[in-house]
Amino acid sequence: MILVINEKVVINKKGFIGPIGDDIPSLIPLIFALVLFFGVFSYSLNEFDRHNTVFDRSVESSKITAEMRSAAYIQGHDSFQKVCDSLGIKKLKYRAGLVELKIGEEKIEDVYETVNVLDIQFYKDPETGQDFRCTNVEEDASSRSGDYVVVQYPIALQTTKIWSESNPDMARTLDSKFAVRPMVLVIVLWAY
Amino acid sequence: MIVSVLSVFLLISSTQYGFLVTKQLDKQYFAEYIDSSLKTIMYVTVPRGDSASISDAKEVDYLITAIKEDYADDSMLDDYRETLTSVVKGVMAPQSDVFNYVFYIHIEPDPGSAVTDEFVYMYLKWTKYALEGEGRYKTVSDAQRVEYYCNPVSMDDFTNNFLVNIGDIFQSSTTIKLPKLTQSRSAGSHFETEWPVATAYLLMWHSGEVPEPNDGLPLLEGDNSHLRCCVIGTSDCPPVSITP
DSSP, X not given: OEEEETTEEEEOOSOOOOTTXXXXXHHHHHHHHHHHHHHHHHHXXXXXXXXXXXXXXXXXXXXXXXXXXXXXXXXXXXHHHHXXXXXOOOSEEXXXXXXXXXXXXXXXXXXXXXXXXXXXXXXXXXXXXXXXXXXXXXXXXXXXXXXXXXXXXXXXXXXXXXXXXXXXXXXXXXXXXXXXXXXXXXXXXXXX | OHHHHXXXXXXXXXXXXXXXXXXXXXHHHHHHHHHHHHHHHHHOEEEOTTOSSXXXXXXXXXXXXXXXXXXXXXXSOOSSHHHHHHHHHHHHGGGTTTEEEEEEEEEOOOTTOSOOOEEEEEEEEEEEEEEESSSSXXXXXEEEEEEEEXXXXXXXXXXXXXXXXXXXXXXXXXXXXXXXXXXXSSSSSOEEEEOOEEEEEEEEXXXXXXXXXXXXXXXXXXXXXXXXXXXXXXTTXXXXXXXX
């Protein structure tokens, strides 16, 4: 290192680098601290964002379930379709519908099999052929990967019971004798 | 140092953000779930007569109506007890892997009356299991679903020895008027109808080990147990519920 002081040339051999160069050792922890801070800041922002997305989905699912669940009683397919048509969910994609519950099974733990929630076959009335499902997506979502929310609630479904032909003694009546079946309302939601 | 403190603060905030909200949302979900379950149990129709399913039955009726009819003649739930149990099991099936639950119908005695509590019906499902492994993380093995009919000594006993020891409970209840035919005190075979007000409860809680009461007596099974339960499907289980 060579210094010029009062036009005299002084040669300092004791490691003097310069005004900035001397500060390099003190810059290292500063840079490290800044990197750490911005790294943690970025991670925190991602976490907040992720939680907010989950909360948004939960709030939207609450809106859907409150509408569809109502008093835990659905008076037939028309009532179900009316509720379905009134849902104005735009921020999320959803598939909702009814799944039949089995009553009278001795080993209840062996009755149900594992299914893909994105590909559930919802209940279809065997007597009228009416589908109890509701969705705002048309494409097949069964192979979708990523986060989704699933909520389910037991619900009672009133169906029109039509006397079967195997009971020839019973005349068909037009006064809509009905049965109330236990079902599960299943709602699957995911983000666009 | 200031930067380190700020970073630690941000990290803690981000990991704890929304924890309470998530917990509250879960609680609300299960509260709504149990409420829906109880309503569904009360609303369903069951076949009358010998039919096993609604589709084949010549006559169907609300389960609650069948229960009232069954109770009216002898103050016991005997004809439709198994049907009620099937409905409760079926409705609670989606959560039965993770939760234990109990459904019971209770008649509160009138204040000042000498009559004790009456549990018209109580069905309890408990999943028992063994824990394997050492340390903090263990695995569940040999999980067995056990179903009971119970008749606790009293509501106080049931509350103090059972409900307070099973952790967080999600519950729903509804009142039912059960008709009770009693013979008139005046001459003749005239019957009068009383309408004691019963309450149907449905409770569920996360699966866990059977708690042990402080007095050393067994909780579930045994003649001197608090809940006086019998395992359904065994010869010990009486065919009808016990009334005081």
